[in-house]
Amino acid sequence: MSEPESCLQEKVRGGTKMNPGDLFGHIGSIVGSLMFIWAMFKQFFPYQVVNQIEKHSQRLVTYVYPYIQITFHEFTGERLMRSEAYSAIENYLSSKASTQAKRLKGDIGKNNQSLVLSMDDHEEVSDEFNGVKLWWASGKHISKAQSTVSFHHPMSDERRYYKLTFHKRNRDVILGTYLNYVMKEGKAIKVKNRQRKLYTNSGSYWSHVVFEHPATFQTLAMDPEEKEMIIDDLITFSKSGGFYARIGRAWKRGYLLYGPPGTGKSTMIAAMANLLGYDLYDLELTAVKDNTELRKLLIETSSKSIIVIEDIDCSLDLTGQRRKKKEKEEKEQEQEKNHTGQNQQGMQEKDVKSSQVTLSGLLNFIDGLWSACAGERLIVFTTNYVEKLDPALVRKGRMDLHIELSYCGFEAFKLLAKNYLNIDAHHLFGTISELLKEIKITPAEVAEHLMPKSASGDAEIYLKSLIQALELTKMQEKVEHGPHWTEN
Numbered sequence: 005m006s007e008p009e010s011c012l013q014e015k016v017r018g019g020t021k022m023n024p025g026d027l028f029g030h031i032g033s034i035v036g037s038l039m040f041i042w043a044m045f046k047q048f049f050p051y052q053v054v055n056q057i058e059k060h061s062q063r064l065v066t067y068v069y070p071y072i073q074i075t076f077h078e079f080t081g082e083r084l085m086r087s088e089a090y091s092a093i094e095n096y097l098s099s100k101a102s103t104q105a106k107r108l109k110g111d112i113g114k115n116n117q118s119l120v121l122s123m124d125d126h127e128e129v130s131d132e133f134n135g136v137k138l139w140w141a142s143g144k145h146i147s148k149a150q151s152t153v154s155f156h157h158p159m160s161d162e163r164r165y166y167k168l169t170f171h172k173r174n175r176d177v178i179l180g181t182y183l184n185y186v187m188k189e190g191k192a193i194k195v196k197n198r199q200r201k202l203y204t205n206s207g208s209y210w211s212h213v214v215f216e217h218p219a220t221f222q223t224l225a226m227d228p229e230e231k232e233m234i235i236d237d238l239i240t241f242s243k244s245g246g247f248y249a250r251i252g253r254a255w256k257r258g259y260l261l262y263g264p265p266g267t268g269k270s271t272m273i274a275a276m277a278n279l280l281g282y283d284l285y286d287l288e289l290t291a292v293k294d295n296t297e298l299r300k301l302l303i304e305t306s307s308k309s310i311i312v313i314e315d316i317d318c319s320l321d322l323t324g325q326r327r328k329k330k331e332k333e334e335k336e337q338e339q340e341k342n343h344t345g346q347n348q349q350g351m352q353e354k355d356v357k358s359s360q361v362t363l364s365g366l367l368n369f370i371d372g373l374w375s376a377c378a379g380e381r382l383i384v385f386t387t388n389y390v391e392k393l394d395p396a397l398v399r400k401g402r403m404d405l406h407i408e409l410s411y412c413g414f415e416a417f418k419l420l421a422k423n424y425l426n427i428d429a430h431h432l433f434g435t436i437s438e439l440l441k442e443i444k445i446t447p448a449e450v451a452e453h454l455m456p457k458s459a460s461g462d463a464e465i466y467l468k469s470l471i472q473a474l475e476l477t478k479m480q481e482k483v484e485h486g487p488h489w490t491e492n
């Protein structure tokens with residue numbers, strides 16, 4: 005028999021297009037009818053003849069219909085839950101549908117921005133896996149029994165399905181690997197397209213909004229090599245589920261971002277979330293009462309998420325209880341000296357005790373319980389003062405990567421100029437390059453100068469404004485450091 009493609013050519017019968025699923029279904033029903041007739045009449049034939057006929061008819065059936073079909077229904081179970089397999093297949097087929105199917109269905113995606121296309125009912129697309137060709141057809145049953153009952157819900161009696169057709173010689177490949185592959189890919193596409201969320205905690209409860217920060221690594225101004233290294237690290241992490249499972253470690257990674265305010269720490273976190281398609285949990289530690297609440301919050305975070313604790317040095321008494329004790333003693337001495345300050349003192353004490361989350365509570369969670377949570381998670385701490393942090397918090401293994409975000413260098417400036425002014429070169433770049441070698445300015449400040457103030461603004465105006473600011477800072481520093489101050 006020739007390859008199935010020839011059978012699968014569009015057939016127009018009585019004006020309706022026939023897909024391979026229908027075609028094979030049709031052949032199947034003819035074969036079924038013949039079998040039925042044979043069952044009725046075979047008693048009139050001698051035993052040997054029956055044996056011979058059955059042997060040959062079996063061969064004939066196999067010869068005529070060498071394909072296997074698997075149907076995946078949209079709704080399954082008694083409560084008609086939407087099948088995960090169906091939705092994974094739908095996602096998997098969406099890209100194939102847009103290039104192959106002649107009739108497509110369009111819908112607005114969950115992020116309300118992109119149009120999502122899928123194949124319309126009774127359409128068909130082909131696929132190839134390890135050299136094996138197969139076909140997916142979409143279809144729908146309309147239940148007649150329900151159509152009168154569900155008058156108010158005209159769509160509720162439609163049952164959609166996908167039908168997979170493949171040659172029986174490929175059974176092992178399809179059932180063994182292909183279907184797993186489709187499920188995995190389909191779920192990955194779903195994760196990529198899902199609407200991501202930004203969670204924040206008030207006390208021990210998370211609330212969320214849609215996360216739509218536009219930052220990407222492309223727009224993040226920093227040393228290009230370091231940026232490449234970070235992107236590599238993140239992508240490697242996100243693909244290393246198998247590796248972490250094999251070595252028996254929790255699939256987590258810790259990042260410490262440090263640097264002065266306005267150097268892009270928060271922007272980088274948003275870029276990380278956008279790169280990996282993860283949700284963001286912005287954990288406000290000062291709002292968490294104690295370690296029990298902290299544990300509850302962290303356990304509730306979902307897989308594929310970044311948990312962020314910003315300004316960790318301000319959120320936690322990082323030098324442990326000792327400093328607290330010392331402060332308390334000092335305050336007590338002061339209190340003894342000054343009885344009139346009693347009320348105020350009480351209030352300050354209350355502040356110190358308002359959050360009883362401790363460093364050890366946080367570390368215990370990162371090292372211990374955390375490991376029991378399935379799925380991948382990044383934990384990111386940020387600080388403006390890395391030197392203030394307790395070494396226990398930042399030691400390797402807990403914080404796998406320490407990333408310094410620093411003042412704006414010339415490379416970072418060029419990227420900002422490209423982003424904000426859409427220029428790659430300018431005669432003032434040389435002056436700026438020289439000034440940036442001497443003056444510390446944050447990318448946030450540079451961005452402020454380059455931000456177009458009018459629709460017709462000339463790039464030169466903004467670059468000159470930046471040069472002015474840099475020269476002013478240079479003069480101020482000279483004044484502050486006296487006449488002997490030398491530029492470094």
Ligand SMILES: Nc1ncnc2c1ncn2[C@@H]1O[C@H](COP(=O)(O)OP(=O)(O)OP(=O)(O)O)[C@@H](O)[C@H]1O
Nearest residue numbers: 223224225264265266267268269270271447448451
């Ligand atoms: N490296 C950078 N690349 C591009 N834009 C930047 C960068 N750094 C800062 N910016 C701009 O400055 C603004 C403030 O930056 P951001 O909040 O990321 O800094 P930060 O280091 O997190 O500051 P803080 O320590 O005060 O939280 C951002 O909205 C962004 O537009």
